Amino acid sequence: MKLLVTGGAGFIGSNFIRHVLETHPEDRVVNLDTLTYAGNLENVRDVEGDPRYRFVHGDVGDPRLVREAMGGVDAVVHLAAESHVDRANLAAGEFLRTNVGGTGTLLDAARELRIARFVQVSTDEVYGSMAAGAARESDPLNPSNPYSASKAAADLLARAYWITHRLPVVVTRGANTFGPYQYPEKVIPLFVTNALENRPLPLYGDGRQVRDWLYVLDHCAAIDLVLRHGGDGEIYNIGGGTGIENRELTRRILRLLGKPESLIQPVTDRPGHDRRYALDASKLRALGWAPRHSFEQALETTVGWYRTHEAWWRPLRSGLFTQYYDRQYTNR
Numbered sequence: 001m002k003l004l005v006t007g008g009a010g011f012i013g014s015n016f017i018r019h020v021l022e023t024h025p026e027d028r029v030v031n032l033d034t035l036t037y038a039g040n041l042e043n044v045r046d047v048e049g050d051p052r053y054r055f056v057h058g059d060v061g062d063p064r065l066v067r068e069a070m071g072g073v074d075a076v077v078h079l080a081a082e083s084h085v086d087r088a089n090l091a092a093g094e095f096l097r098t099n100v101g102g103t104g105t106l107l108d109a110a111r112e113l114r115i116a117r118f119v120q121v122s123t124d125e126v127y128g129s130m131a132a133g134a135a136r137e138s139d140p141l142n143p144s145n146p147y148s149a150s151k152a153a154a155d156l157l158a159r160a161y162w163i164t165h166r167l168p169v170v171v172t173r174g175a176n177t178f179g180p181y182q183y184p185e186k187v188i189p190l191f192v193t194n195a196l197e198n199r200p201l202p203l204y205g206d207g208r209q210v211r212d213w214l215y216v217l218d219h220c221a222a223i224d225l226v227l228r229h230g231g232d233g234e235i236y237n238i239g240g241g242t243g244i245e246n247r248e249l250t251r252r253i254l255r256l257l258g259k260p261e262s263l264i265q266p267v268t269d270r271p272g273h274d275r276r277y278a279l280d281a282s283k284l285r286a287l288g289w290a291p292r293h294s295f296e297q298a299l300e301t302t303v304g305w306y307r308t309h310e311a312w313w314r315p316l317r318s319g320l321f322t323q324y325y326d327r328q329y330t331n332r
């Protein structure tokens, strides 16, 4: 199979490309990525010499380039996005342009080129905060921040291309993902790298918000399964099944690093902060997927990876990142 992967220089995309090339030797991958602050060719350095892999530098909102990159592919796995809630809360323009507009451009090209499978990588955040229970695919979308609203728009748009145009779309709604190569602005890599530098860990509000944590390799395996065996027009939740409070997550990270809890710094809560995410992933499990990594072990592996890959994250925590960090966290 020949795949177009968008956002393949990002966190999940780079892990996904590695997963595909390792598990499907006959596959070929085109990686279309515009290399925003979160895109990093270091994430795919190990595959760049592979003859089955090709990188195309460009924007998913560029119709001409998108058609070129999509030429001759069997399937599109669309991961490119602006992905950070706190940045969307600072300014939403890029989120609308890439997450909504870029998705529309890709869908039009996929329709025109009669692509046989379009995987829209969506998120559990489209359901909004779940006071109790676990979200099912048939639940209404109820996003509460500009990031999740932009992802909900893209999710609905992709489904609309199935309903209206019979483009064979399949949607995945993955939970909070963690693992190697995650840009150190999301909570786990941010807290691990802050702790490694003995800097405070800014815990929002009372720290009792719950996320349903999913290891990146389990997320990639799920996307791959849905790509090959998901039903046209179907939606699949990808939940890790480990719901823990942020304050407990923070303590575990510090324990794994042998750092004191005095590094935890409670700060003003995120506006519109979703209290709890939880997913019912039974539909995907029925298709044959189950997470293969326990949360405890995956967290330990991830913390260990950041500990031994300072050369990867150190450059990312300078320059523009410092500006973002000061704006986001100073006087909070």
Ligand code: NAD
Pocket (backbone or CB within 6 Å): 006, 007, 008, 009, 010, 011, 012, 013, 032, 033, 034, 035, 036, 037, 038, 039, 040, 058, 059, 060, 061, 078, 079, 080, 081, 082, 083, 084, 098, 102, 121, 122, 123, 124, 151, 173, 174, 175, 176, 177, 178, 182, 183
């Ligand atoms: P990321 O921010 O690490 O990577 C995003 C990638 O997209 C980057 O390489 C970036 O350069 C690229 N990109 C951004 N705008 C682009 C554009 N206009 N054209 C081409 N490329 C562009 O994000 P991630 O965490 O790997 O998330 C990947 C996808 O998975 C996103 O769609 C996100 O919404 C979804 N998702 C993420 C999580 C999570 O916890 N990280 C959970 C569920 C779903």
Ligand code: TYD
Pocket (backbone or CB within 6 Å): 085, 086, 125, 176, 185, 186, 187, 188, 190, 202, 203, 204, 205, 209, 210, 211, 246, 270
């Ligand atoms: P994050 O990794 O940004 O993912 P999302 O907002 O998409 O769930 O945040 C995960 C949780 O951690 C969320 O409840 C917000 C919280 N958080 C903090 O307490 N402090 C921080 O500095 C960050 C980035 C997140």
